[in-house]
Amino acid sequence: MVIERLKEKGVLFKEENYKHRYPTCWRCKTELVWRVVNEWYIAMDKKDPDDKKGRTLREEMVDVAKKINWIPKFGLERELDWLKNMHDWLISKKRYWGLALPIWECAKCGHFEVIGSKDKLGKEAVEGWGEFEGKSPHRPQIDAVKIKCPRCSQITSRIPDVGNVWLDAGIVPISTMPASWYPADFITESFPGQFKNWFYSMIAMSTVIKNSPPYKTVLGFATLLDEKGEEMHKSKGNAIEFNEAADKIGVDVMRWMYLSQNPVNNLLFGYHKADDVRRRFYLILWNIYSFFITYANLNDWNPDSKIGSYQSTNVLDRWIVSRLNSAIAQVTQSLTDYNVQTASQTIEDFVIGDLSTWYVRRSRERIKDALPALYSILVNLSKLLAPFMPYVAEEMYMNLAGENSVHLSDFPQANPKSIDINLEKEMKKAREIVEKAHAERKEVGIKVRQPLQKLEYGGQKLPEPLELVIADEVNVKEVVHAKALRLDAKLSPALKAEGEAREIIRQIQQARKEAGCELSEKVTVTLPAWPKEYETEIKKQTLSKELVKGEKLTIKRAG
Incomplete structure (x- = not known):
């Protein structure tokens, strides 16, 4: 239309297409049109006539929010930031189904009346009560009820608007639970958006009705994303249906993914x-x-x-x-x-x-x-x-x-x-000594299977039973308390023979595993050579009935 008028006046300079951002429905991608309409709000900055401190609703809600245990702690900061910067609370929606706002507005003088209960509405009704009585307070039956304007006596109708869903959700601690359960001990929700929605609406409603926190503790958690860190949508093809995930992953594993996650961070799921x-x-x-x-x-x-x-x-x-x-x-x-x-x-x-x-x-x-x-x-x-x-x-x-x-x-x-803190500390030190000793073995290129003669360690002396644990783990003959940690890496012929025997035991155990042997199954082992002084130990550790000399290591199962 604009272009046509410009053409008619002969002042059109140029006509061309250009790209620009335009709002679309996130679900179906339909182009959206911005519509300006009148809505209903709850004033946040008017003085509460019933408050002895003369606070506004905003200020009262701030004080209530500070009495709640927020997890994570920054949740309180986000809620206070919203309360500080938000405008009046928009509570109406241009929809048919929903919480019917109990507001009757006079078309003649502009006065509006908020009806606070079903009993009061029954007393004020001058038309339509029979059509509404015994039914839920939803459209269309609620719209049949008319009242008389207290100022000009004009017959007035309920406004067509329904309430914002968070207005209804905000009264859950009062409407849903027994009175003795108020306030709720614990609530939890994903915190993106909830600071200005559910967390906020419950604080607002409880502040107005009870001037106290609606819940004692609130846990907010971040968002679930796919493994690449992208939002999940069916349209993108990266959404995972719950039953499919439960079947493929296993519910215990899936639960552990959620439970072991820091709720502050987004969970990458897949x-x-x-x-x-x-x-x-x-x-x-x-x-x-x-x-x-x-x-x-x-x-x-x-x-x-x-x-x-x-x-x-x-x-x-x-x-x-x-x-x-x-x-x-x-x-x-x-x-x-x-x-x-x-x-x-x-x-x-x-x-x-x-x-x-x-x-x-x-x-x-x-x-x-x-x-x-x-x-x-x-x-x-x-x-x-x-x-x-x-x-x-x-x-x-x-x-x-x-x-x-x-x-x-x-x-x-x-x-x-049953808790022995000293023993736990001593075992922690023993494990630290073991870790350092293994590092020294790695540095000199000696495997743990090769026995060594001695390990010295510094610091506080450990009880003998723990020194024996260290000796077994590090594979040394003796552990000695000294000034510092030192591993004796010298190999005597006897130590070499014992190391060779341990390596043979490892190879036989691996061969048993590859052959599918039962843990209690006896076998006959063929191998090129072995230290004769350790033959009994090799047979005991590997459940071998006999060691037979041959070209290479093989095992023969009893069956």
């Missing part, structure tokens, strides 16, 4: 990320459980009634029991603080760093004696895991404890008497 979590934690947990079941069966071991009061004198057993109880205490406190990430990280650190990497590996040579402690650890660990990974926890617990369900058992409680 099958490759799930595989990482499965390898990092889930499979290690399952391997420990399978390891116990295998060796319990091999040794025909079953827990007895005294297992709950079992007290081991072994330093590794006492340490892992202490670490479990420390982990239980930390997890319990973290859950009390609504800090699920720290709780899950505590469990993961215990399972990977303490139970798998250190305790189980260091207990392989004494596994029969370690079975009672490992059993107790796994039973309590399954209880600890139950809220996090309910299915694997159920599988472990029912098989280990022989009871109906882990979810019918009590959540484990830390036993302060």
